[in-house]
Amino acid sequence: MTNTQLVVEHLSKSYAVGGADVQIIADLTFDVTAGEIVSIVGPSGIGKTTLLKCLTGLQSITSGSASIDGQVIDGPPEEMALVFQEYTRSLMPWLTVEKNVRLPLKHLRLPKAEIDGRVRSALTSVGLSHALDRFPWQLSGGMQQRVAIARALAYRPEVLVMDEPFASVDAQTRFELEDLCLKIRDEFGMTILLVTHDIDESVYLSDRVVVLGHRPAIVTRIVDIDLPAPRDQISTRALHDFAELRTEIFELIRAGAIPAQTGQSVQTGQSVQAAQSVQTAQSA
Protein backbone atom coordinates (compact mmCIF):
# COMPACT_ATOMS: atom_id res chain seq x y z
CA MET A 1 0.00 0.00 0.00
CA THR A 2 1.38 3.42 -0.92
CA ASN A 3 1.21 6.35 1.44
CA THR A 4 0.56 9.57 -0.45
CA GLN A 5 2.15 12.42 1.47
CA LEU A 6 2.07 15.52 -0.69
CA VAL A 7 -0.89 16.25 -2.95
CA VAL A 8 -0.92 19.09 -5.47
CA GLU A 9 -4.30 19.66 -7.13
CA HIS A 10 -4.95 22.12 -9.94
CA LEU A 11 -2.44 24.52 -8.40
CA SER A 12 -2.15 27.86 -10.18
CA LYS A 13 -0.09 30.92 -9.31
CA SER A 14 -0.11 34.50 -10.57
CA TYR A 15 2.18 37.35 -9.54
CA ALA A 16 1.13 40.99 -9.55
CA VAL A 17 3.59 42.74 -11.88
CA GLY A 18 3.20 46.47 -12.54
CA GLY A 19 -0.48 46.47 -11.58
CA ALA A 20 -1.35 43.43 -13.72
CA ASP A 21 -1.61 39.78 -12.74
CA VAL A 22 0.83 37.60 -14.64
CA GLN A 23 -0.05 33.92 -14.51
CA ILE A 24 3.10 31.82 -14.11
CA ILE A 25 1.58 28.45 -13.23
CA ALA A 26 -1.64 27.41 -14.98
CA ASP A 27 -2.66 24.07 -13.53
CA LEU A 28 -0.41 21.54 -11.79
CA THR A 29 -1.62 18.23 -10.42
CA PHE A 30 0.72 15.56 -9.04
CA ASP A 31 1.41 13.76 -5.78
CA VAL A 32 4.42 12.47 -3.90
CA THR A 33 4.44 9.23 -1.93
CA ALA A 34 6.19 8.95 1.44
CA GLY A 35 9.82 7.93 0.96
CA GLU A 36 9.91 8.89 -2.71
CA ILE A 37 12.47 11.13 -4.40
CA VAL A 38 10.71 13.32 -6.96
CA SER A 39 12.46 15.88 -9.17
CA ILE A 40 10.84 18.89 -10.79
CA VAL A 41 12.46 19.87 -14.09
CA GLY A 42 11.57 22.32 -16.84
CA PRO A 43 12.90 25.22 -18.86
CA SER A 44 14.47 28.18 -17.07
CA GLY A 45 11.85 30.60 -15.77
CA ILE A 46 8.98 28.11 -16.06
CA GLY A 47 8.04 28.43 -12.37
CA LYS A 48 9.92 25.65 -10.56
CA THR A 49 11.05 27.84 -7.67
CA THR A 50 7.62 29.44 -7.57
CA LEU A 51 6.09 25.99 -7.19
CA LEU A 52 8.45 25.12 -4.31
CA LYS A 53 7.61 28.43 -2.63
CA CYS A 54 3.89 27.62 -2.88
CA LEU A 55 4.47 24.13 -1.47
CA THR A 56 6.54 25.43 1.42
CA GLY A 57 4.05 28.16 2.26
CA LEU A 58 6.40 31.01 1.33
CA GLN A 59 4.07 32.17 -1.45
CA SER A 60 0.28 32.01 -1.52
CA ILE A 61 -1.42 29.71 -4.01
CA THR A 62 -3.71 31.61 -6.39
CA SER A 63 -6.13 28.73 -6.94
CA GLY A 64 -6.18 24.98 -6.48
CA SER A 65 -4.47 23.49 -3.45
CA ALA A 66 -1.53 21.67 -1.96
CA SER A 67 -1.67 19.51 1.12
CA ILE A 68 0.75 17.51 3.24
CA ASP A 69 -0.50 14.52 5.23
CA GLY A 70 -4.04 15.69 4.46
CA GLN A 71 -3.48 19.21 5.85
CA VAL A 72 -3.92 22.11 3.43
CA ILE A 73 -0.70 24.12 3.10
CA ASP A 74 -1.35 27.79 3.93
CA GLY A 75 1.93 28.66 5.66
CA PRO A 76 5.33 27.00 6.24
CA PRO A 77 4.46 23.38 7.22
CA GLU A 78 6.23 21.99 10.28
CA GLU A 79 6.77 18.76 8.35
CA MET A 80 9.08 20.35 5.77
CA ALA A 81 12.62 21.69 5.68
CA LEU A 82 14.13 23.57 2.81
CA VAL A 83 17.64 23.58 1.35
CA PHE A 84 18.56 26.23 -1.23
CA GLN A 85 21.41 26.48 -3.70
CA GLU A 86 22.90 29.51 -1.98
CA TYR A 87 24.47 27.87 1.07
CA THR A 88 26.69 30.93 1.57
CA ARG A 89 23.58 32.92 2.43
CA SER A 90 21.72 30.28 4.37
CA LEU A 91 24.48 29.54 6.91
CA MET A 92 25.29 32.02 9.67
CA PRO A 93 28.98 32.89 9.22
CA TRP A 94 29.43 33.87 12.88
CA LEU A 95 28.18 30.51 14.16
CA THR A 96 30.16 27.27 14.19
CA VAL A 97 29.01 24.29 12.15
CA GLU A 98 27.54 22.71 15.26
CA LYS A 99 25.63 25.89 16.21
CA ASN A 100 24.32 26.35 12.67
CA VAL A 101 22.83 22.85 12.77
CA ARG A 102 21.44 23.41 16.25
CA LEU A 103 19.72 26.72 15.40
CA PRO A 104 16.37 25.56 13.92
CA LEU A 105 15.91 23.03 16.72
CA LYS A 106 15.64 25.75 19.33
CA HIS A 107 11.95 26.37 18.81
CA LEU A 108 11.08 22.65 19.00
CA ARG A 109 11.44 22.74 22.80
CA LEU A 110 13.12 19.34 22.94
CA PRO A 111 15.26 18.13 25.86
CA LYS A 112 18.91 19.19 25.48
CA ALA A 113 20.10 15.59 25.24
CA GLU A 114 17.73 14.97 22.32
CA ILE A 115 18.97 18.08 20.52
CA ASP A 116 22.63 17.12 21.12
CA GLY A 117 21.93 13.64 19.73
CA ARG A 118 20.17 14.95 16.63
CA VAL A 119 22.94 17.45 15.87
CA ARG A 120 25.66 14.82 16.26
CA SER A 121 23.85 12.20 14.20
CA ALA A 122 23.01 14.67 11.37
CA LEU A 123 26.61 15.82 11.16
CA THR A 124 27.82 12.21 11.19
CA SER A 125 25.40 11.35 8.36
CA VAL A 126 26.88 14.06 6.15
CA GLY A 127 30.46 13.14 7.11
CA LEU A 128 31.22 16.28 9.11
CA SER A 129 31.52 15.04 12.67
CA HIS A 130 35.14 16.23 12.66
CA ALA A 131 34.20 19.82 11.78
CA LEU A 132 31.84 20.80 14.64
CA ASP A 133 33.88 23.78 15.80
CA ARG A 134 34.74 25.19 12.41
CA PHE A 135 33.04 28.22 10.90
CA PRO A 136 31.28 28.08 7.50
CA TRP A 137 33.91 30.33 5.92
CA GLN A 138 36.59 27.79 6.85
CA LEU A 139 34.86 25.09 4.77
CA SER A 140 34.73 24.27 1.06
CA GLY A 141 31.49 24.92 -0.85
CA GLY A 142 30.58 21.22 -0.78
CA MET A 143 31.17 21.05 2.99
CA GLN A 144 29.00 24.14 3.53
CA GLN A 145 26.18 22.56 1.56
CA ARG A 146 26.61 19.43 3.73
CA VAL A 147 26.11 21.64 6.79
CA ALA A 148 22.91 23.05 5.25
CA ILE A 149 21.70 19.49 4.61
CA ALA A 150 22.66 18.41 8.15
CA ARG A 151 20.69 21.36 9.54
CA ALA A 152 17.63 20.21 7.61
CA LEU A 153 18.19 16.58 8.69
CA ALA A 154 18.52 17.44 12.38
CA TYR A 155 15.10 19.02 12.15
CA ARG A 156 13.82 15.55 11.10
CA PRO A 157 11.33 16.80 8.51
CA GLU A 158 9.03 14.33 6.81
CA VAL A 159 9.70 16.07 3.51
CA LEU A 160 13.03 17.60 2.50
CA VAL A 161 12.55 20.22 -0.22
CA MET A 162 15.63 21.28 -2.16
CA ASP A 163 15.94 24.00 -4.82
CA GLU A 164 18.95 23.41 -7.07
CA PRO A 165 20.90 22.23 -4.04
CA PHE A 166 24.06 21.14 -5.84
CA ALA A 167 24.29 23.77 -8.57
CA SER A 168 27.13 25.70 -6.96
CA VAL A 169 29.58 22.86 -6.32
CA ASP A 170 32.11 21.10 -8.56
CA ALA A 171 31.15 17.93 -10.45
CA GLN A 172 32.85 15.48 -8.07
CA THR A 173 31.22 17.06 -4.99
CA ARG A 174 27.91 17.08 -6.82
CA PHE A 175 28.12 13.30 -7.28
CA GLU A 176 28.95 12.87 -3.59
CA LEU A 177 26.02 15.05 -2.52
CA GLU A 178 23.66 13.18 -4.85
CA ASP A 179 24.72 9.93 -3.19
CA LEU A 180 24.24 11.57 0.18
CA CYS A 181 20.63 12.27 -0.86
CA LEU A 182 20.04 8.61 -1.66
CA LYS A 183 21.62 7.61 1.65
CA ILE A 184 19.43 10.07 3.60
CA ARG A 185 16.31 8.68 1.98
CA ASP A 186 17.34 5.12 2.84
CA GLU A 187 18.52 5.93 6.38
CA PHE A 188 15.73 8.28 7.45
CA GLY A 189 12.93 7.16 5.11
CA MET A 190 12.61 10.82 4.18
CA THR A 191 10.59 12.08 1.22
CA ILE A 192 12.67 14.35 -1.02
CA LEU A 193 11.32 16.86 -3.52
CA LEU A 194 13.94 18.69 -5.53
CA VAL A 195 14.22 21.16 -8.36
CA THR A 196 17.16 20.63 -10.66
CA HIS A 197 18.36 21.91 -14.04
CA ASP A 198 20.49 18.82 -14.47
CA ILE A 199 18.55 16.17 -16.39
CA ASP A 200 21.08 13.43 -15.60
CA GLU A 201 20.81 14.28 -11.90
CA SER A 202 17.01 14.06 -12.06
CA VAL A 203 17.22 10.60 -13.65
CA TYR A 204 19.96 9.35 -11.32
CA LEU A 205 18.21 10.42 -8.11
CA SER A 206 14.52 10.13 -8.73
CA ASP A 207 11.72 7.64 -8.53
CA ARG A 208 9.69 10.02 -10.68
CA VAL A 209 10.42 13.20 -12.60
CA VAL A 210 7.71 15.86 -12.99
CA VAL A 211 8.35 17.80 -16.21
CA LEU A 212 6.91 21.32 -16.36
CA GLY A 213 6.46 23.19 -19.63
CA HIS A 214 4.78 26.06 -21.45
CA ARG A 215 3.75 29.45 -20.11
CA PRO A 216 1.72 29.50 -17.92
CA ALA A 217 3.16 26.18 -16.72
CA ILE A 218 1.45 22.82 -16.85
CA VAL A 219 2.76 19.32 -16.08
CA THR A 220 3.80 18.04 -19.50
CA ARG A 221 4.61 14.54 -18.27
CA ILE A 222 5.40 12.58 -15.10
CA VAL A 223 8.18 10.16 -16.00
CA ASP A 224 8.64 6.98 -13.93
CA ILE A 225 12.31 6.21 -13.38
CA ASP A 226 12.41 2.44 -13.13
CA LEU A 227 16.16 2.09 -12.72
CA PRO A 228 17.43 -0.63 -10.39
CA ALA A 229 18.52 0.08 -6.82
CA PRO A 230 21.01 0.61 -5.34
CA ARG A 231 22.05 3.30 -7.80
CA ASP A 232 25.69 3.84 -8.57
CA GLN A 233 27.27 6.86 -10.24
CA ILE A 234 29.16 4.74 -12.78
CA SER A 235 27.04 1.66 -13.48
CA THR A 236 23.60 3.36 -13.28
CA ARG A 237 24.66 6.17 -15.62
CA ALA A 238 26.05 3.57 -18.07
CA LEU A 239 22.68 1.80 -18.42
CA HIS A 240 20.89 1.94 -21.75
CA ASP A 241 17.65 2.78 -19.89
CA PHE A 242 19.39 5.74 -18.24
CA ALA A 243 20.28 7.18 -21.64
CA GLU A 244 16.73 6.63 -22.93
CA LEU A 245 15.17 8.37 -19.92
CA ARG A 246 17.59 11.28 -20.23
CA THR A 247 16.67 11.70 -23.92
CA GLU A 248 12.94 11.46 -23.19
CA ILE A 249 13.14 14.17 -20.51
CA PHE A 250 15.40 16.37 -22.63
CA GLU A 251 12.89 16.23 -25.50
CA LEU A 252 9.97 16.97 -23.18
CA ILE A 253 11.76 20.03 -21.76
CA ARG A 254 12.63 21.25 -25.25
CA ALA A 255 9.03 20.81 -26.40
CA GLY A 256 7.75 22.81 -23.41
CA ALA A 257 10.24 25.69 -23.75
CA ILE A 258 8.88 29.20 -23.19
CA PRO A 259 9.00 31.32 -26.36
CA ALA A 260 11.33 34.37 -26.10
CA GLN A 261 9.52 36.97 -24.00
CA THR A 262 8.27 40.08 -25.72
CA GLY A 263 7.68 43.28 -23.83
CA GLN A 264 6.94 41.65 -20.43
CA SER A 265 9.29 43.11 -17.88
CA VAL A 266 9.51 40.07 -15.65
CA GLN A 267 12.71 39.12 -13.92
CA THR A 268 14.38 35.78 -14.61
CA GLY A 269 13.72 33.09 -12.05
CA GLN A 270 17.26 33.17 -10.73
CA SER A 271 17.35 36.93 -10.33
CA VAL A 272 14.18 36.80 -8.28
CA GLN A 273 15.64 33.96 -6.27
CA ALA A 274 18.76 36.02 -5.64
CA ALA A 275 16.67 38.98 -4.55
CA GLN A 276 14.76 37.01 -1.99
CA SER A 277 17.05 35.64 0.62
CA VAL A 278 14.67 33.01 1.88
CA GLN A 279 16.35 30.39 4.00
CA THR A 280 14.30 27.58 5.44
CA ALA A 281 10.59 27.02 5.71
CA GLN A 282 11.05 27.13 9.44
CA SER A 283 12.95 30.47 9.10
CA ALA A 284 15.98 28.91 10.72
Ligand SMILES: Nc1ncnc2c1ncn2[C@@H]1O[C@H](COP(=O)(O)OP(=O)(O)OP(=O)(O)O)[C@@H](O)[C@H]1O
Ligand atom coordinates in the same frame (compact mmCIF):
# COMPACT_ATOMS: atom_id res chain seq x y z
N1 LIG B 1 7.98 37.59 -6.66
C1 LIG B 1 7.80 37.61 -7.99
N2 LIG B 1 7.12 38.62 -8.56
C2 LIG B 1 6.90 38.64 -9.89
N3 LIG B 1 7.33 37.70 -10.76
C3 LIG B 1 8.02 36.68 -10.24
C4 LIG B 1 8.29 36.58 -8.84
N4 LIG B 1 8.99 35.44 -8.61
C5 LIG B 1 9.15 34.87 -9.81
N5 LIG B 1 8.57 35.60 -10.78
C6 LIG B 1 8.51 35.25 -12.21
O1 LIG B 1 7.95 33.97 -12.31
C7 LIG B 1 8.56 33.25 -13.38
C8 LIG B 1 9.05 31.91 -12.85
O2 LIG B 1 10.12 32.14 -11.94
P1 LIG B 1 10.76 30.94 -11.14
O3 LIG B 1 11.91 31.46 -10.35
O4 LIG B 1 9.69 30.26 -10.38
O5 LIG B 1 11.22 30.03 -12.35
P2 LIG B 1 12.26 28.80 -12.37
O6 LIG B 1 11.68 27.79 -13.26
O7 LIG B 1 12.60 28.40 -10.99
O8 LIG B 1 13.48 29.55 -13.04
P3 LIG B 1 15.03 29.12 -13.10
O9 LIG B 1 15.05 27.78 -13.72
O10 LIG B 1 15.64 30.16 -13.99
O11 LIG B 1 15.55 29.15 -11.69
C9 LIG B 1 9.66 34.13 -13.93
O12 LIG B 1 9.19 34.79 -15.11
C10 LIG B 1 9.88 35.13 -12.84
O13 LIG B 1 10.29 36.35 -13.36
